[in-house]
Amino acid sequence: MPIEYYIFLSLALFSIGIVGVLTRRNAIVVFMCIELMLNAVNLLLVAFSKMYYAMAVVNNSATTFGTDGQLFVFFIMVVAAAEVSVGLAIIVMMYRNTHSVDINFLNRLKN
Amino acid sequence: MNITQILFWILSGAAVISAIMVVVSRNPIHSILWLIVVFFCISGHYILLNAQFLAIVNLIVYAGAIMVLFLFVIMLMNPNKTNAQQKSLWKKLVGVIAGGCFLLTWIPLIKQAPEIHNKVALLKDGNIGLIGNLGKVLFSDYLVPFEITSVLFLSAMVGAVVIGKKE
Numbered sequence: 297m298p299i300e301y302y303i304f305l306s307l308a309l310f311s312i313g314i315v316g317v318l319t320r321r322n323a324i325v326v327f328m329c330i331e332l333m334l335n336a337v338n339l340l341l342v343a344f345s346k347m348y349y350a351m352a353v354v355n356n357s358a359t360t361f362g363t364d365g366q367l368f369v370f371f372i373m374v375v376a377a378a379e380v381s382v383g384l385a386i387i388v389m390m391y392r393n394t395h396s397v398d399i400n401f402l403n404r405l406k407n
Numbered sequence: 408m409n410i411t412q413i414l415f416w417i418l419s420g421a422a423v424i425s426a427i428m429v430v431v432s433r434n435p436i437h438s439i440l441w442l443i444v445v446f447f448c449i450s451g452h453y454i455l456l457n458a459q460f461l462a463i464v465n466l467i468v469y470a471g472a473i474m475v476l477f478l479f480v481i482m483l484m485n486p487n488k489t490n491a492q493q494k495s496l497w498k499k500l501v502g503v504i505a506g507g508c509f510l511l512t513w514i515p516l517i518k519q520a521p522e523i524h525n526k527v528a529l530l531k532d533g534n535i536g537l538i539g540n541l542g543k544v545l546f547s548d549y550l551v552p553f554e555i556t557s558v559l560f561l562s563a564m565v566g567a568v569v570i571g572k573k574e
Binding site: 297298299300301302303304305307308309311312313314315316318319320322324325327328329331332335338339342343344345346347349350351353360361362363364366367369370371373374375376377378379380381382384385386387388389391392397 | 411412415419422423426427430435438439442445446449452453456457458460461464465468469472473476477480481483484498499501502503506507509510513514517518523525526527528529532533536540541544545549552556559560562563564566567568570573
């Protein structure tokens with residue numbers, strides 16, 4: 297499969313995530329759009345890792361070129377899980393204080 | 408057009424349509440359910456690329472754990488009472504135009520980039536995405552980052568508890 301198709305798919309998902317972040321007001325939906333953008337990048341990293349493997353496997357059939365890209369995706373997932381737990385805790389705390397998750401009410405950090 | 412390409416187009420179309428549904432759904436719970444569909448489609452792409460370990464991890468971590476966390480938070484908040492008002496149409500239009508400009512900026516750059524000209528991503532062949540190969544590299548070259556992520560998880564857990572507990 298040509299690598300351009302994967303780039304365009306990831307670009308479409310990333311742009312939809314950007315549009316969601318810019319247009320929605322619910323803080324949780326904004327957070328979910330950020331997750332969508334992270335996943336688009338993950339898909340692109342895996343596609344690029346298979347692209348570099350395809351370039352290296354021509355010379356050496358036992359190569360493991362491209363493994364690093366997939367491990368990066370693994371680490372991105374780990375960091376995203378930690379980020380989600382802390383971010384949702386912050387959203388719950390803000391809801392407890394303001395009784396709303398509307399980001400227009402969250403324009404100041406103090407009080 | 409063989410079956411792999413047909414699967415690629417089906418998964419791509421489903422992913423993009425569900426991603427649009429995530430953004431346009433009014434109910435946040437529907438957004439979460441559509442986002443789970445997106446994650447399943449992306450896992451299907453990983454399986455097509457023979458990255459089996461990442462496909463399973465994506466399902467378990469994203470569709471399993473993170474989305475359940477989102478659902479719990481939504482249900483704790485009772486979304487029917489909150490967020491009654493929406494953004495004005497003008498602001499939404501500006502957001503869509505900004506995202507479309509981002510998309511249109513990248514398309515010609517990708518079309519004329521020499522590094523990716525005529526390059527293909529191998530679909531079925533290659534065993535670098537299997538768990539044996541990834542585990543070998545993860546526990547030899549990437550051992551220190553792997554251990555550091557455990558510390559990161561611990562700090563995230565402590566941070567979530569400290570932030571989330573009542574005064």
